[in-house]
């Protein structure tokens with residue numbers, strides 16, 4: 001640990017149209033296991049996709065709501081999603097591929113943002129002739145990002161350079177998430193995130209914000225992962241709502257979470273959930289530990 005070095009940390013949003021290579025890039029930046037590719041339903045405005053920490057940095061990558069919508073809805077949806085992801089991010093990675101045309105309204109929105117934008121031209125491994133130069137020229141005539149990089153998310157070309165640029169662009173800030181836990185047990189963190197997401201989808205306002213998910217045990221063998229998670233609520237009435245009639249609601253949450261977890265870990269999952277009422281001090285401690293809200 002070098003105490004003279006300033007610590008950098010921040011939220012990085014990856015934006016761009018479907019199919020330009022955002023998920024592939026995430027995998028290159030963070031590693032396959034940590035990039036959650038889950039359902040299309042969006043609950044929180046940011047979905048944390050991956051966190052990567054070192055002694056003097058922490059980058060929190062987030063994906064933004066999917067924009068796989070019918071053509072007529074695409075534009076409106078895109079604008080909404082861009083606005084939401086711009087709001088809380090420290091840095092934007094705007095990804096385009098060789099084939100895409102720019103969208104005037106989207107560029108206008110990007111021009112009015114305070115955060116730096118790194119423009120990324122992806123899929124250069126497929127380029128022929130002067131295609132890369134032509135495309136860069138085309139984009140840079142349309143808007144002025146803080147930095148520009150041509151990469152191949154597939155082959156990894158220029159991805160280390162991109163990572164250096166990201167670190168340079170982040171603000172000086174302490175880590176947002178406990179480093180030890182994440183490097184030691186990233187699985188636990190992502191299981192909690194996935195269950196939390198399902199609670200957001202299935203219940204009204206009060207419940208999601210009063211709940212804390214804690215993975216109590218995570219046991220993996222060749223064939224199956226056995227997970228035991230506790231959901232803490234503040235009051236008895238909330239416990240009842242969370243569980244639902246004959247356990248129906250909790251079951252729904254459990255099934256949805258298990259489906260995502262199986263996709264994420266590529267393994268069969270056995271998930272047990274328990275609802276508990278947390279007393280105040282315990283809850284406070286967990287809130288501090290869990291960050292985010």
Ligand code: GDP
Pocket residue numbers: 016017018019020021022023024025122123124125126151152153154155
């Ligand atoms: P997303 O919708 O923006 O998340 O895009 P994906 O990451 O899912 O990628 C869409 C498709 O483009 C996939 O078939 C990827 O394999 C492919 N792809 C992504 N990056 C590259 C790249 O740098 N080169 C090539 N040749 N294909 C890529």
Ligand code: MG
Pocket residue numbers: 022023024
């Ligand atoms: Mg994707």
